[in-house]
Each structure stands twice: as C-alpha cells, then as structure tokens.
Amino acid sequence: MIAVCRLDQIEVEGGVAALVDGAAVAIFRTHDGNVYAMSNYDPCAQASVLARGIVGTRGDVPYVASPMHKQAFDLRTGQCLDDAAIRVPTYDVRVDDGLVLVGARQESP
C-alpha cells in the first residue's frame, strides 16, 4: 500500500483524488470516521470527477453522488445505486498513524 495524504487533508464528508500506480483514485471520508477508495472515473459521465461529488447517505448506505449527473455510488462496493449494471472499482484503503494508505484495486466480487 502507498501513502497518498494525511487524513486531515480529506474533509469530513469530502473527497480527494490521488494518483495510485498511475490511476486516478477518489478517496472519501465519512461522518462516522470511515475512509473509502474507488476509481475517480465516473462511467456514466465518462469523466474523472467522482472525488468532487457530494457525500451522503441513502438509508444506511454511504454514497457519493457524481458531480456530473448525480448518479449515486455505494462507497463500500462501488455499486451504482441507480443502475444495477454499473459498478466502479474500489481500492483497499486504511489509515495508519494519520496517513491514508491505498492498496490494490479490488476485482469485482
């Protein structure tokens, strides 16, 4: 896993984009203290923008809404909540000593 930033560089309910092994990864921090990572590429809008979306909850599901056309993606799985056929790849992520570490891309379950 590689360190990409300090945790305090990500706002609560905000996101940042990082370059991980050449790929654009969006990293989010939720209100309950969790950190999630998924590809920054919004497959609906075909643009690298997800880190700039609004983070919220739908029921108990934490998600990010694409800033382009507002499709919602489950932060835990990358599953698009508005279209069962669409899923964004997620990445291993953890916080260690105040640093955010991103690891391998998850193959789809």
Next chain:
Amino acid sequence: MSPHHRRTIVVVGHGMVSHRFVQAAVERGLTETHDIVVVGEEPRAAYDRVALTSFFEVGAEALSLLPDGAYDDPRVRLVLGVPVEAFDPETRSVLLADGEVITYDELVLATGAAPFVPPIPGHDLEGCFVYRTIEDLEAIRAAAGTATVGAVIGGGLLGLEAANALSQLGLETHVVEMAPRLMAVQVDDAGGATLTRHVERLGLSVHTGAMTERVLGEHRVTGLALKDAPAIAAEIVVFSAGIRPRDALARAAGLATAERGGVLVDERCRSSDPHVWAIGECAAPGGRMYGLVAPGYSMAEVVADALLGGPGTFTGADMSTKLKLMGVDVASFGDAFATTDGALELVYSDAVAGVYKKLVVSGDGTRLLGGVLVGDATAYGVLRPMVASGIPLPDNPEDLILPAGRGVPETSLPAEAQVCSCNDVTRAQIEAAVAEDGTCDGPACVTRCTRAGSTCGSCKPLVKRIVEDFYATQGRTVDRSICEHFPLTRQELFDVVAVHELRSFDQVVAAHGTGRGCEICKPAIASILASQLNGHVLEGQTRTLQDTNDAYLANIQRNGTYSVVPRIPGGEITPERLIVIGEVARDFELYTKITGGQRIDLLGARMEQLPAIWRRLVDAGFESGHAYGKSLRTVKSCVGSTWCRYGVQDSVQLAIDLELRYRGLRSPHKLKGGVSGCARECAEARGKDFGVIATERGWNLYVGGNGGATPAHAQLLAGDLDRETLLRYLDRYLMYYIRTADRLQRTAPWIDSLEGGLDRVREVVVDDALGLGSELEAAMARHVDTYFDEWQATLEDPDKLARFVSFVNAPGTPDPHITFRTERGQIAPAEPTGPVSLGSTIPVGAP
C-alpha cells in the same frame, strides 16, 4: 431522393381539424423533413367553432386556437384570407386566388363543410343567413340591430345554437324543425319533448313537424310560409338544416367522391390520388362523412402518422355527443335509439325539474349499450366510457341515472376505457401521466399534457376524479418534502433555520433530520445558510455541502474541466478589459464564446488552473462571475438613452447597479434580470425573472419571466416607478421568492403556485399586506452590505487554495483523462476513451 431535400405539404383550409393536423405534424417531428404551407380562406387563423355561440360574449380573440396568428415552428407557413382556386394532381400544384402557385409533395384537404341551404323560394333574400363562421355571426349581429323577430330553420344541434344566438341578441325567436322533435339525430321523442319544454321556458317558440314552403318577402325577408300551419313573421332567417362536405376542389381535380358528398378516402384518409389526403368534414372515409370535431381530430392524427410512415388507421368514430344548449345539458351516446336486438330501456324522468335520462342496456341486463340525457348530463363522463369499454353494469344500473349526491357517479372504469373521446385518452394514460415517473402533478397538468378534457371539457370532472382516486390508491397526497433526510419543504427549512438561528448542516440535521444528507438537501441548506449568513461558500463545513460548481467557484463541463465567466455588469466593457480577457484565454489556451447574458465564457480550464486564472482577472480589476449556482447570473441591458435614439432612460446604468446590488445572492434557482431603455424591449427583459422597462415617467417592473424549456413572459407588477421605489419592490420581491419558493422552482412557477398568483406577489411587495416589507428590505440590505468577491477571498486563503490540485499526492500532474482536439480553430473536449492509467513510472511525491 437526397435525404437533405425538404418536401412540402400543402394543407387546404385552416379550421379546427387543419390546426390539429399541423400541431400533430410539428409535435411528431414531421417538420424536420417537411415544410408545411397552410392556406385558409377565412381572414383569421383557426378558432373554436364548437364554441361559436360564445363569440357574442367573449369575442373572436378568446375563440382563437392560434392567438399569435402564426405557428412557432418557422417551417410552417400560414396563408390566410386567400381561397384555393384549384389543384392539379398531375403537376402536384395548388393555385391560389391571388395567383400564387404552390407545388406539393403531399396535399391535405381540410376544407370542412358548408351549411346546406334548401332551395326553397326566397332562400336568397336579404336577411337570410347561415351559421358557420365568425363572419356569419358578425353579419347576423349587424342585421339584428334593426330587427325584432328571427326564425331558425332546423332544430338540430346547430339550429338550437343559432336560435340561442338570436335570442341572446334580443330577438323574439322561432325554431322551425321538419322532424317531429328537436335534435332528432341525437335524442328520442321523450328526450326531445323535455328539451322542447326547456327551450320554450326560455321564451323561444318551437314548431316541430313543420315544413318551410318559402321565405316571404320582396327584397327583404318578412316571414316564413309553413305547410299546414300559419305563417311566421320574421325579419331574420337563419338556415341550419345540416351541412354538406366541401368537396368541389376534389371533384374538379377528378378525385373520387362519396355518393352523399365528401372526398372518398380509405382508412388511412388517402384519396383516390395517392398524394392527396382528406380530413375532417370534407372527407368521407368509407363513404361516410362525420360532422363532429372528434373524428376530424382522429383523421388529422392518422394522416400525420401516415406521412411519418406509421400504421394508424381511421375505422369509424364514436358519435356520442354532449353539449350545453341554452343552459340545458344534452347528451347522447352509443345505441341511443335501442336498435340492438333485444335491447331494454331504463328511463328516469322528472318533468317538473326538466330532467330526462334513458339507459339502453343489453337484453340480459349486463351491459350498457347507450343512452340519452337531457337536463342533467353529469353522468355522461362515466356512462360513455362504460359503453365503449363494455364493462359489466353494476347490480343496480338505475343508480347510474337516479339523482345522486355527488357530481360524478362511483364506478371503476377499466384501464383501457376511453375517458376523453375528443382526444382519445384512456384512464391508463391519465394514470401514467401522474404516476411516480410520469410528467404531471395534477389534473390541470394532465389536461395540458394528454389533452384529456381540452376540447369539449365534458370529461374534466372525471379526469379529476381519476387522478384523486389514483393518488388515494398510492397513499399519496402531494409530498413536498425536500428529500428522505428532512420531512420539510424548502420554505419550512428556510423558516426553521431562521427562527432557531441554525448555523451549520450538523445543527440542522440534528434538529430536524435523519442520516447524513444527500445531493438534494445539502446544496439547498448551503443556499439557505448563504441567504441568511452570507459567509464564504467554502467556509468550514459548508464546502462539502456545495455542488461542484459552487465548491470550485466555476462551471463544470462534460470532460471535468471548468468554465470561467468574468463578471461584466450590464454587458458594458472597455477595450482594455476585452483585451485582458483575450489575453487570459490565449495564455491558458481556453475556448471562448459570447454568452446569451452579455458575457464571455472561457472554457476548458483544468481545476488546478482556476486560481491562476482568477489571479490574472483580479489583478486587472475583474471578479469572476456566477455562470453557475443558484444565484444571480446577469442583468442584461440594451444601450439605452445614452446612445440609442429611441431610449428614454439610462438602462445600462440601471443594469450595472442591479447586477452589482444582487450579485452573489443565493436563491432557490438561478436568477436573471434585464433592463430595457424603452418599450422596444431590446434587452428582452420580459424573458427574465425580473425585468425593468423604461417609460417616459420612470420604470415598469415585470416579474416571473423565464426562458429555458418552459418559457414565460414576465408580468407587470408595478408601473412608472422612480428608482428608489423600484429598488424597494425588487428587494422585497427577490427576498420573498428566496424565502418561500421550493427548491429549483423558478420565479414563474413560484408565482403560479402562490394562492392568488401575481396578485398575491403584488399584495406582499407593493401593498405590504403582510407587513413583511421592511424585514425583506433589511435582509437584502444585509446581503448588499456583506457582499465580497469570493474568488479573491479564495486566493487569499491557503486552506481554500489547497483544494485546487489535480491529485492530492501529485499536484503538478494534470489529470490524464482531460485531453483536447481542435475544432473551428479552438480547443474542444476529445472523445472519452475510458479510464486512463499513466502507468507506475510517474513519480509521485511523498505526502
């Protein structure tokens, strides 16, 4: 034929059916490939002939189906006041009376019908009229000025309309009908007798079974001679003895016609010439002509469909009728005369109240076949669809015609039941329109969108009932909660934030919500907080509430880049500043375009370039501008009295002042303004949320204008205001809107949604009926006093600037997904190619 070659459709006639054909053609895209030329002989555009009698009360304008006198679609040309002389199927050309020759690819005849005037002696004396056009009614009205008695020959539907018109004009009126009863085609003897009593109670004289032998008089009409009855004295005679299809053009061109008249057409409404079509009363599909508007509308749709290559056919029509004649309801539907084998009749009659109702049911009593209603036709809306859909009768069918407590009898129609016969709309279509994923939010919207109830209106109560019942089955009242996190409307949220002085999303959600918000409530709460606090949109927690445009103070584009639109108040700019904008665009390699709001759009800026672009603009004395966000965009102006020889006030100065006053104002939706220096309105101010137009004595203030998908003209709120009053009213109007509108509700629908509409706005803003005036003004004064340049403030704050990097761990590496191609000499986004990887060779800095 080349696909780019446009074809031409010529439509002869411009009545109701012709109008419907053009509407259908435009709506369904026929004008993408065809030009349409409509030639009408009447001096005015199509009007509602069904409501012709109301002409004396409401005038020609209210009857018009095309009040602007032209179609919005520029590919439709409307020629009025010019008869067609002939057409030639060989050369496919039409000759107009003014000599113009128009060639066609397809010809649609919609010439309608003409009143039938029986060839009795004296039929052409002065004082004889027919009843078909507005011009006919104008002539009758002119003649009625010097007359005291009128007679109508014909006691059918139109004859009674004409008699009503004469009676309204103050004439003693006679109705002369050859058949033994009035409205012989629609109602039975008992129904006719009930109708006669109604008509006589209104002071008219009815002569049934009376044959007119001749019209008396030398040059002018003096009366009617009847067979086997005393003569009637009258100075005006109106013939209303039926109509005949106007098929003379088709006959002259050698087309086949029906035995009893009318252009013979097949079920596609195509005549014996494959390029000539006929619709409405001039057509005879299968040899039969239809003298009602609804079948004509169906034929119009069928021909539009056929010209688009569709499969639609006209296979006959429901000849059911419902109308109000002299205040008396009359309806006839289905097998009204019980001609079906074994049919039974159920009759309810109340001679005192003047009500007669008859149901015709099948021999086994299970199905409704038809009926007649006189004096009370409220059940028509339910009964007619029962006939058409064949649903079983309820156990006590007499309940359907017995006097009932409520307006529309209870019944459950099947989904495919036709509710509106004029426009062929089923219950299923109405329910689909108001379903969750439908387009409508209530009965009025259903009528607009599906046309159900838009022609004769008889089904409107049923449409309303269907919508209400549907909502009830869904457990739905109209829920205006903003989202799942707050059980409140935007207005209620605004009020609780104000009353409890809430200062953050966390406070609002703790007090009134659940969960952690979403892309709907978060920007709305950010906007509400901004309206009340006017802090920086990126301050503290508010940043994560913002949509990306507010979060990055620029307007995101399809490839993830942003546009920057420097503020140019009122659209006025010096050459030096123009040069600065040009230099910035050149140095950052941005695409430039002039906007509709009198600004210059600079597109293609990467997020990390934004601060440097703002720096250049700020240093040159600009601020960036809101071309994004739910906030004031621009106040557009014309050049005004300084330069324009017509201008009466300095519109540029006022536009600059207004834009600077309201810039940065956060609102439920975007806000646009305009100021015109004279009544010529070159700034298009009435297309704006607030528009100001100069008068000799001051300024007129218009509100609620919107462009976009649902355009609306702004309406006059107050006239001839001095500058101080204008600002006061504007402050109040905008703050009242900000406080009470729904999220994403623009000013036009907001005004519509207020109880009382524009009058309500006037009460609050002009009359200060709520005593809110000074509070609204104070709120606006706070906004004006605390405004600051949010782009410059971002440049001065390292914490905020830290957000403007492509990658948190590689700030200097541009996002590889953003690439450009060249188009017309400028950059344009390259086609997206999917996720891009730079590979692992790119050096990435330590955090």
